[in-house]
Amino acid sequence: MEVRTALWRNRGMQALIGVTVLGFASFCLTLASLPVYAVSGGAPASTAGTVTAVFLVVTVAFQATIPALTARFGVGPVLVAGLLAMGLPSPLYALDDGLAWICLLSAARGAGFAVLTVLGATLAARVAPPERRGESVGLYGLAIAIPNLVAVPAGVALVLDGHVGWLSWLAASPILGAVLVPLLVRSVAPEPAPGPAGTRVAAVRAAALPSAVLFLVTMAGGGLQTFLPIERPDGVVATAALLVFGVTGAVTRWRSGALADRLGTRLLLPSALVVGAAGLVVTAAGLGSGDVWVLVGAGVFGAGYGAAQNLTLVAAFARAGEAGTTTASAMWNASFDAGTAAGALALGFLASGIGLDWTYVVVAASLAAAVPLASAAARRAVHS
Numbered sequence: 001m002e003v004r005t006a007l008w009r010n011r012g013m014q015a016l017i018g019v020t021v022l023g024f025a026s027f028c029l030t031l032a033s034l035p036v037y038a039v040s041g042g043a044p045a046s047t048a049g050t051v052t053a054v055f056l057v058v059t060v061a062f063q064a065t066i067p068a069l070t071a072r073f074g075v076g077p078v079l080v081a082g083l084l085a086m087g088l089p090s091p092l093y094a095l096d097d098g099l100a101w102i103c104l105l106s107a108a109r110g111a112g113f114a115v116l117t118v119l120g121a122t123l124a125a126r127v128a129p130p131e132r133r134g135e136s137v138g139l140y141g142l143a144i145a146i147p148n149l150v151a152v153p154a155g156v157a158l159v160l161d162g163h164v165g166w167l168s169w170l171a172a173s174p175i176l177g178a179v180l181v182p183l184l185v186r187s188v189a190p191e192p193a194p195g196p197a198g199t200r201v202a203a204v205r206a207a208a209l210p211s212a213v214l215f216l217v218t219m220a221g222g223g224l225q226t227f228l229p230i231e232r233p234d235g236v237v238a239t240a241a242l243l244v245f246g247v248t249g250a251v252t253r254w255r256s257g258a259l260a261d262r263l264g265t266r267l268l269l270p271s272a273l274v275v276g277a278a279g280l281v282v283t284a285a286g287l288g289s290g291d292v293w294v295l296v297g298a299g300v301f302g303a304g305y306g307a308a309q310n311l312t313l314v315a316a317f318a319r320a321g322e323a324g325t326t327t328a329s330a331m332w333n334a335s336f337d338a339g340t341a342a343g344a345l346a347l348g349f350l351a352s353g354i355g356l357d358w359t360y361v362v363v364a365a366s367l368a369a370a371v372p373l374a375s376a377a378a379r380r381a382v383h384s
Contacts, residue, residue, distance in 0.1 A: 007135050012127045012187025015180045016120070019083070020143035022177035023116040026086050026109070028147040029171045030055075032225045032242065033155035034093070034102055035344070037164060039230065041097030046352045049226050049344035054103040056341035058110030059117070060334045066118040067326050075119060076185040082115025083174040083181070090171035094164050112174065117333040122326045125317055126188040131261070134314050138257020141310045145253045149246030153239040156229045160239075203324025204331050207316040209377035211335035213269070214312040216370050218336050220280060220363045221305050222343025223351075224298065228283075231356050237291045241283075241298040248299045249306030256307040260314045265378040269311040270371045276304025280364035284357040304367075308374075309336070315377055 007013055035048035043050075069078050089105045096102075120140065128136035158167040224245065229238035252272075259268060279301025286293025313332055320328035343363075351359040 007128055007132060008139055010127065010187070012184060013136070013139060015184035015187060016123055016127055016140065017143040018180045019079070019177040019184060020116075020120050020140060021147055022173045022180075023083060023086060023113075023120070024144050025147040025151050025173045026090060026171045027113055028151035029155040029158075029167060030090075030093075030106075030109075031155070032152050032229055033159040033167060034106065035226050036156060036229050037093070037097055037159045038099045038102055040159070041099065041102075043099040045230055046348050047099065048230060049222075049346075049348040050099065051102050051106055052222065052226055052344035053341045055106035055110040055113070056337040056344075058107045059114045059337045060341070062111045062114035063118050063330050063334045063337070066115060066330055069115075070119070070326070074185075075123070076181050078115055079119050079185075080178045080181050082112040082119070083178045085109065085112030086116065087112075087172040087174035087176075091168045093171070094168040097164070113337075114333075116174070117337070118326070118330045121313060121329040121333060123184065123188055125325050125329070130322075133317060134257040134259075134261035134310075136257070137310055137313055137317075138254045141253035141257065141306070141313075142250060145246065145250030145306060149243065149250050152225060152246060153242040156242065157239050160229075203320040203327035206319035206321075206324060207328040207331040209373065210269075210312040210315040210319070211331050213273070213370055213374045213377055214308065214332060215335040215339035215342075216366055217273070217276060217305055217308040217312075218339030219343040219347070220276065220301070220360075220367060222340035223347035223359065223363060224280075224283070224301065224343075226344040227348060227351060227356055227359075228294075228298075231287065237294060241294050244295050245298040245302035245305070248302035249309075251306065252303045253306035253310045256310045257314065260311060265311045265315045265318075266375070267378075269308065269315065269378040270374045272304045272307035272311060273367050273371050273374050274304070276301050276308060277364040277367040279304060280360045280367070284360035284364070287357040287360075312377070319377075 031052065034051045038051050039045055039048050086109050089108045092105055093102065124136050124140035125133060155167055225242065228241055256268060279297050282300055283294055283297030286297050316328045316332045317325060347359055
């Protein structure tokens with residue numbers, strides 16, 4: 001029997017994990033904290049999600065350019081430029097708490113985040129053999145989930161305690177990740193030659209169903225991470241809930257990849273949506289009945305949220321094939337960020353009308369209604 005070396009021991013995987021952790025630490029530190037920072041500076045609570053929306057709208061718009069940029073300049077230079085674009089503006093947040101200033105800096109960082117997300121997922125697909133892709137995506141997901149576990153609640157706590165300066169300098173962490181890029185690029189398999197336009201269009205179509213499912217899941221996540229700290233401004237419950245959310249999301253995003261290698265996504269992906277919907281309902285109930293249920297609901301939702309991210313990416317890669325990996329990654333990441341932006345912006349206006357608890361119930365219903373869509377995406381991934 002062949003004994004397989006643990007994938008995390010691979011130097012390329014270690015470099016990918018380092019780049020990912022340092023890059024996503026910046027994103028996660030500011031994801032839930034900057035809206036709170038803007039509100040403390042005088043912005044209306046209903047517009048707090050504008051900060052996240054601006055960041056992610058720029059991200060989504062820029063993601064479509066990444067395949068062309070890497071074809072012209074190479075993966076390494078583009079990735080370094082993206083990391084610097086994320087890290088260099090971050091200390092400037094401490095200069096002003098005005099909504100316009102925060103949005104301006106976030107727009108610049110959003111372009112860098114576009115590079116990190118598209119190339120990170122692409123390199124995760126190339127750093128391991130195809131039969132271990134689910135495991136590789138799982139480790140990549142864990143590298144994203146660890147900052148989500150630590151940095152999201154830490155960022156909120158720093159802002160609520162008045163330590164915006166610390167937040168701003170810690171969010172410059174992607175600069176350190178640039179040091180690891182040469183090792184990462186040398187360690188991955190050679191990049192396939194760019195396919196014809198028809199191949200790229202086919203990859204977009206192949207990734208559309210899993211990406212649509214992901215959009216709904218990340219919309220729910222954006223709504224949870226943006227508005228729960230505002231609904232519970234004392235900081236204790238919100239920070240604890242985001243911590244629990246991060247723990248369960250980290251575990252399921254990591255382990256669901258290995259399960260997908262063995263079992264496929266046909267049953268796992270719809271199940272992740274059911275779990276996520278149940279968690280949101282419990283969270284909504286907890287907002288009106290007790291903080292313990294807020295924590296339970298955030299944990300259950302996090303389990304579905306983390307698993308759905310991994311499984312939709314695995315399904316998108318399976319449907320698009322080797323020639324469509326970068327295009328599928330761009331499509332998946334655009335859906336991820338568009339969903340998070342929609343959750344941060346649109347759900348704020350909905351919550352101002354019907355309350356945050358009923359808003360979470362509405363979003364839970366949308367996840368439950370998308371179970372047939374998830375089943376279709378997973379089945380077609382199996383047969384592609």
